[in-house]
Amino acid sequence: MPPVPIISRSQWGADESMRRAAPVYDSMIRAGIIHHSATGNNYAPNESAAIVRSIYAYHTRTMGWGDIAYNALVDRHGQVFEGRFGGLDKPVEGSHTGGFNKDTWAVCLIGDFGKDVPTAVQLRSVGKLLGWRLALAGIDPKGTAALTSAGGPYTRFAQGITRTLPSIFSHRDVGDTECPGNAAYAFLDRIRDIAARLNQPPTEQDLEESLRGTAIYARWQALGGATGVLGPARSPEAPGEGQARYVIFAHGAIYWSRATGAQPLTGAIYDAWATLGYERSALGLPTSGQIQEPQWIVQNFQHGTLNMDRQNAAVTVVTDGQPRVLPPPPPGGPPVQLERFSPARNRLA
Missing domain, CATH: 3.40.80.10 (Peptidoglycan recognition protein-like)
Incomplete structure (x- = not known):
């Protein structure tokens, strides 16, 4: 890509x-x-x-x-x-x-x-x-x-x-x-x-420089940058579904769209959302960061919420007012998010 x-x-x-x-x-x-x-x-x-x-x-x-x-x-x-x-x-x-x-x-x-x-x-x-x-x-x-x-x-x-x-x-x-x-x-x-230099592995500094000036970079810096909760960048900014953009970090990701802004994802909630299909899932994109509540850690999405129980780390998805406890991610972890751009066609549409 x-x-x-x-x-x-x-x-x-x-x-x-x-x-x-x-x-x-x-x-x-x-x-x-x-x-x-x-x-x-x-x-x-x-x-x-x-x-x-x-x-x-x-x-x-x-x-x-x-x-x-x-x-x-x-x-x-x-x-x-x-x-x-x-x-x-x-x-x-x-x-x-x-x-x-x-x-x-x-x-x-x-x-x-x-x-x-x-x-x-x-x-x-x-x-x-x-x-x-x-x-x-x-x-x-x-x-x-x-x-x-x-x-x-x-x-x-x-x-x-x-x-x-x-x-x-x-x-x-x-x-x-x-x-x-x-x-x-x-x-x-x-x-x-x-x-x-393209074929040389990018350094953390290269990746950070590539993000400078973006909304994702600003949110990452507000969260502490490379020494914060997300850690250093592990990918350049990439296109997601529709108008979405995202960057992978050592301990999570930030997703951005014009409608939702730049929102971080980490831990079990990020893994659950990824397993559901990332921004292509029924939840859509995140509209908030994680909200700390006494019993739950909650994150809002365009079409529902994900809630992690602090006692047992179980994650519940809520869509249309209906809660459903999610199974843990598969042993190999959630599927990898893929970068995309429009496919080539050989003929006129």
Whole structure:
């Protein structure tokens, strides 16, 4: 799975009726290409999806490219958006880099980086995403690729000319353009470094840094951070069902959605909820932390409660006013929560 949460096409609101062709699949991915959108930089996290939709509309309706040009887009807040239809883990050919679309995979930094530098979290997400995608193809992010130009009006290299380029290069390296802007271009080596480190196990510090600035991070810090009840992070933030996001910690997890906020889960209540099916269960997402009562520890969920008896540690689920004592989790523990992003399909819907 990708090392960063992915906002799928359905989640950012892609109108699939605007697509004019089935995806074209190349035989492989040989390099990654960095772009910028040349749009503004002062936008909030909840405004990014609308920017992606506007890029999608421009590429399909104005430029006539059949779909959004890029394979993925990353905003200044580090959010990653699924781009061109067909599957992030498939060699989908885009329409991003004239003459060099074949066998390449493009990431667009949302913003204008002629003068303004990309944010640290944006660079980190781009590097991790490209590190993952190139690793799937067996490509060294610090290596090179010999690519042959298909020619056309958007490249300065005539058809048939072969150029040896870095495995991660930019639009301006092959096209008559300033893209991705001088300020972003200066960070290409940093992006390559982040991509190359992807296969190294992340440290606790790496994971903590990846969470910084999120609602989950703020709640974790309020609970004492790495030395608090949850302990250090054990995973990056990952997508759950619908709009949910979650992070696994040494002694529990925090789940977030816009409707419920960031809520921690620990101990027997967390294990019981996990065994029931996490946020896909009838209970839905947690709407509170654990509430300490004399006989019970209680946690509220969207559609009920879980209550742990302090005397015998038995957990009772209450839905529609009906209590039911749950069996203990299986010997191997509750099922593992899986990261998800929208599945790829080979044909138009």
